[in-house]
Amino acid sequence: MSENQDSYLIGILEKSNFRFLLTDCTSAISEAVRRHELEGKAAFLLSKVMIGSFFLAGMVKEENTVSIQLEGEGDIRSVLAYSDRYGRMRGMVRKKEGFVESPANSSGKGIFRVTRWGGERRLHQSVTKMEPTGFESNLLNHIYESDQLISFLIINSGPENRWKGMIFQALPGTEQKRIDEMMDRFSDVDLSADQLMEGDMETILFRMTSFLKEDLKVLDSGKPEFYCGCSLEKIQSVIRSIGKEEARSIIEEQGKIEIVCEFCRKPYVLDPEEVNLLFM
Ligand SMILES: [Zn+2]
Structure with a gap:
């Protein structure tokens, strides 16, 4: 698993009026x-939410970043992931205090929140109820409730121990007849998710072309990557926002201000002089 084989393909099925990733x-x-030093269920959920956010960002033409946040009553309190349409992604998990990893850990019932961002600006947010039915079914439900779009999707970590996903989604205005046909073709597929997702993207593309009996036209391809986007400038503006008095009192207590990025765990340390300069 050491070699980086990450990749993505985005395209359309012209006849059926579907797009795919x-x-x-x-x-x-x-x-x-x-x-984030995650394991077990927390790592599993974060992985799915990261792929889910890429699905949502990759299914539209706009250069937005999309975040998905799960907030639940379970042992895992919150999972948050961001992706843009190029699969530049990051995420984090908040666990209940005293969290002990167990097979039953989940985020349970709660809310499923999707936010679209244009840079730092929040463009749109939609919230649906999260049920303890698994991430995929909550994602499908969210897409349907907020955009009235029908999708088919698989998120799979399979026997190759690689995180892969595929989504097919009806474009807005697709005739019901086309959607029904697609549903039939998917229900005719007699392979398990593991079998469907085996191999590299080209192999999966070829397999799906034969199952769906239609050309999958690739419009865009690339390589997802972990990407945070935090910077010293952003951290400085956080310190400015806590105010001069507060910043100075931290300096007096600790001799410096240290902020660790929540998403990539990168530490930023500012000494008293650097902090003073922020308030000049
Ligand atoms: Zn960061």
Whole structure:
């Protein structure tokens, strides 16, 4: 699993009026899991939410970043992941205090929140109820409730131990007849998710072309990656926002201000002089 084979293909099925995204995000996800020192269910959920956010960002033409946030009553309180349409992704998990890893850990019932971002600006947010039915079914439900779009999707970590996903989604205005046909073709597929997702993206593309009996026209391809986007400038503006008094009192207590990025765990340390300069 050491070699970085991450890739994605985005395209359309012209006849059926569907779009699709196929991806292998293993290295990008492993990087997030490693930085947050996650394991078990927490790592599993974060992986799925990262792929889900890429699905939502990759299914539209706009250069938006999409975040998915799960907030639940379970042992895992919150999972948050961001991706843009190029699969540049990051994420984090908040666990209940005293969290002990167990097979039953989940985020349970709660809310499923999707936010679209244009840079730092929040463009749109939609919230649906999260049920303890698994991430995929909550994602499908969210897409249907908020955009009235029908999708088919698989997120799979399979026997190759690689995180892969594929989503097929009806474009807005697709005739019901086309959607029904697609549903039939998917229900005729007699392979398991593991079997469907085996191999590299080209192999999966070829397999799906034969199952769906239609050309999958690739419009865009690339390589997902772990990407945070934090910077010293952003950290400085956070310090400015806490105010001069507060910043000085931290300096007095600790001799410096240290902020660790929540997403990539990178530490930023500012000494008293640097902090003073922020308030000049
Ligand atoms: Zn960061």
